[in-house]
Structure formats: structure tokens, C-alpha cells
Amino acid sequence: MRHNRKTTMITVALICCLVLAAVGLYLNTKPQDERIHVPDHRSSISSVQEPVEEDHGPENAAFYQKIFTDNQAVNPDYKGNVFFESNLINQPFVQALDNSYYLRRNWQTLEYDEAGANFMDYECTVDSSNIIIYGHYAYSSFDPSRKLRFTPLARLVQQENYEANKTVYLLLENEIREYVICSVYYADLVESDGVYYTQVEEQYNLSSFSQEYFNTYHDRVRSKQLYETGEDFSWEDRLLTLQTCVENRPDQREIIVCRQVNTWPITDRCDFAVRDMTDSERAG
Numbered sequence: 001m002r003h004n005r006k007t008t009m010i011t012v013a014l015i016c017c018l019v020l021a022a023v024g025l026y027l028n029t030k031p032q033d034e035r036i037h038v039p040d041h042r043s044s045i046s047s048v049q050e051p052v053e054e055d056h057g058p059e060n061a062a063f064y065q066k067i068f069t070d071n072q073a074v075n076p077d078y079k080g081n082v083f084f085e086s087n088l089i090n091q092p093f094v095q096a097l098d099n100s101y102y103l104r105r106n107w108q109t110l111e112y113d114e115a116g117a118n119f120m121d122y123e124c125t126v127d128s129s130n131i132i133i134y135g136h137y138a139y140s141s142f143d144p145s146r147k148l149r150f151t152p153l154a155r156l157v158q159q160e161n162y163e164a165n166k167t168v169y170l171l172l173e174n175e176i177r178e179y180v181i182c183s184v185y186y187a188d189l190v191e192s193d194g195v196y197y198t199q200v201e202e203q204y205n206l207s208s209f210s211q212e213y214f215n216t217y218h219d220r221v222r223s224k225q226l227y228e229t230g231e232d233f234s235w236e237d238r239l240l241t242l243q244t245c246v247e248n249r250p251d252q253r254e255i256i257v258c259r260q261v262n263t264w265p266i267t268d269r270c271d272f273a274v275r276d277m278t279d280s281e282r283a284g
Contacts, residue, residue: 061266064171068266072173074108079120082133082242085167088152093118093133115148121205126172128207130239137245137254150244153254156184159227166229168240168258175265179240179258182233183225186246187253196251204241204255211235221257233259 071078071092083090094107099122106113121132135150155161168179187204189196198205209217214235222232233239240258 064176064266068171068173075110077102078107079126080173081171082118083169083171084165085169086165088155088165089150091118091135091149093120093135095120095124096122098122099134118149121207124207126170129237130207130209130241131170132205132207132241132243134243137247150242153242153244153256154247156181156256157226157254162227162229166231168242170240171266175263177240177260178262178264180231180261181256181258182229182231183221183255183257184229185221185224185226185255185257186249187224187255189251189253191251204257205243209235221255231259233257 067081068078071081075094077094077096079093079095081090081092092107094102094117096102096119099119102117102119104112104114104116107117115136115138118133118135121134124131135153136148137154138148138151156165162181162184166181168181170177170179187198189198191197203213203217204221218233218235238260240260242256242258244254246252246254
């Protein structure tokens with residue numbers, strides 16, 4: 001893996017800071033300290049379109065192919081669905097030429113949407129060794145259902161919710177990939193002129209890592225993880241990183257690091273079941 005010391009200056013909307021309503025756009029300038037600017041995905045405005053949740057349905061190739069084909073027909077930027085075996089999240093994600101385009105844009109209508117869309121980092125491909133997907137976090141006043149975008153990921157900061165939610169899938173054009181969550185932690189960001197950056201030793205939003213840098217990053221993640229999952233990840237693994245914001249902490253992001261453990265071509269039958277969460281699980 002390579003260490004791509006990127007900086008992606010993108011729209012930062014400090015919406016959880018209560019006093020801000022404007023969205024600022026910051027694009028693609030690399031600071032001299034080589035930290036990486038990361039998106040702020042919180043929402044506090046009171047009206048927004050609810051997410052469209054696809055029905056998991058039967059576990060067969062035709063079903064998953066139809067999901068992908070139908071969604072890509074709506075928007076060619078559609079890259080797949082991220083979904084949990086527990087149904088904690090089951091949502092589409094897109095990709096644009098930069099990380100600002102879908103921050104406040106509905107992926108279906110392309111109109112302004114405060115909740116934006118889940119999106120894959122613009123430097124990633126589906127074959128990257130680390131796929132990064134960003135999604136908004138919403139306050140309960142904005143999203144009483146607590147289901148909007150990546151808001152449900154907040155449940156994973158509690159260890160008692162790990163076991164039931166540790167398996168994550170990506171539906172891609174030609175395959176379904178299975179991941180297991182290895183670490184859940186809070187990344188501490190550095191603020192400069194209202195823009196938040198990753199720390200040099202904690203650049204989780206790289207599409208690949210040099211082996212030397214990976215060792216630094218891995219040790220940092222392991223030292224900061226909120227609890228022991230019993231799972232670990234290595235430089236050779238293919239990773240999935242999910243990012244969302246932390247309530248009342250604009251200087252932090254919740255990061256979930258997942259390791260790929262299996263893959264199925266969607267021309268074959270996919271022999272796994274996706275169950276619905278119970279009301280008690282959702283209430284958590």
C-alpha cells in the first residue's frame with residue numbers, strides 16, 4: 001500500500017455548533033503540515049427528506065443486481081449500498097469528483113438537501129485498499145427516528161451493541177463484500193481557521209498506506225479504540241472505513257475500521273440472511 005499524503009479541503013458546515021447555519025466550501029488545497037481536511041457531517045435543521053431504505057428481500061443475485069441497476073439508473077454516481085447484517089444501516093452511497101459535491105445534495109434529485117448523501121472519498125475506487133465512506137450525523141431534533149444517514153453508527157460506541165452489529169456488507173456492481181468491524185474510535189482533529197484536519201499520525205482517510213505509515217496508524221487506532229472487539233487488521237487487509245461526526249464535538253469524528261473477510265460475485269446465490277432490527281434494538 002502507498003502512503004498518499006493527501007489533503008482534501010471540502011465543505012465544512014459546523015452545524016452542530018448551534019450558531020452556524022451557513023455552509024462553507026473548502027476545496028483541495030494541501031496545507032504545509034500535510035494534515036488532511038475532513039468533512040463535517042452533522043445536521044441541525046428541522047426538515048429534510050427521509051432516507052430511502054431499500055428492502056433487503058431474498059438473498060439471491062437477481063435481487064441485488066436489480067438494486068444496483070435501479071439505483072445507478074437514477075444517478076450514475078451511485079457506487080453501491082452499505083448495509084449491516086443487523087440492518088442498523090442499509091443505504092446507498094455515491095462518489096463525485098471531490099468530497100464537497102454531495103455534502104448538501106440529494107443523490108437522487110441532485111437538489112439541495114441538508115442531510116446530503118453518503119459518499120465514497122473521491123480518491124478511492126472500489127478496489128482501493130482502504131475504502132472510505134462518509135455520512136452525516138444528525139441531532140435528535142433534526143432526525144427523531146435516529147436513522148438518518150450515518151446517525152445509527154453512534155450506537156457502536158457502546159460495547160454492548162458491537163456483537164449484534166459487527167458485520168457490514170458492501171453491495172457493488174459485480175459483487176457483495178463482507179467486512180467485520182475491528183475498531184471503533186474517536187479521531188481527534190486539529191482546527192485551523194475554522195477548518196478541521198486529521199492529525200499526521202491519524203490519517204484514516206487515505207485510500208492506501210505505505211507499510212511504514214500503516215504501522216503508525218494501526219498502533220494509534222488500537223490505542224484509541226473504545227473497547228476491544230477481538231478483531232484486528234493488518235497492512236495486507238482490504239479495509240472499509242466509515243466516518244461520521246460526534247455530537248457536540250466538532251473536533252472529533254467517529255471512525256469505524258472494518259476488515260474484509262469474504263466476497264460473493266452477485267452472479268451466484270448469496271447465502272446470508274439480513275434480518276430486521278427489533279424495536280428494542282433500535283431503541284438501544
